[in-house]
Amino acid sequence: MTSAPTIVVAAIAFHRADGTVLTVRKRGTSAFMLPGGKPEAGESAVDTALREVREELGIVLRPSDLRLVGAFATHAANEAGHVLHATVFETEADVEPAVQAEIEEARWVAPGAAIHDASQAPLNREHVFPLLAARTPHAS
Structure with missing residues (x-):
């Protein structure tokens, strides 16, 4: 995977009390992913x-609302032949997302069940959801 073009992103796993996690689908794509995106010049992963x-869902958080889940490399969901390097954070902040900008759809999913959902991006199925499901058995 290292010789393929690389896409760098930062994303947030929003947890609800029922164990579900927010996923979004961008306009013109089919894969659901964690909310987030690509950094602007000089921007840290947290700031990104x-x-x-804030831009895509109208959700305003502080850096102190986030905890690092990890950094992962996998295949990009919407860019064939690209490698995705993602820094993923999590929060239990109580949010009501407002779909806007390039986001077409948002849905809450149980990580344990969504591991097997082909509409979920590889980052979710291969890395993030297995970690979350292992920590939160009721979320499957």
């Missing part, structure tokens, strides 16, 4: 994640 969820 916070800016993207």
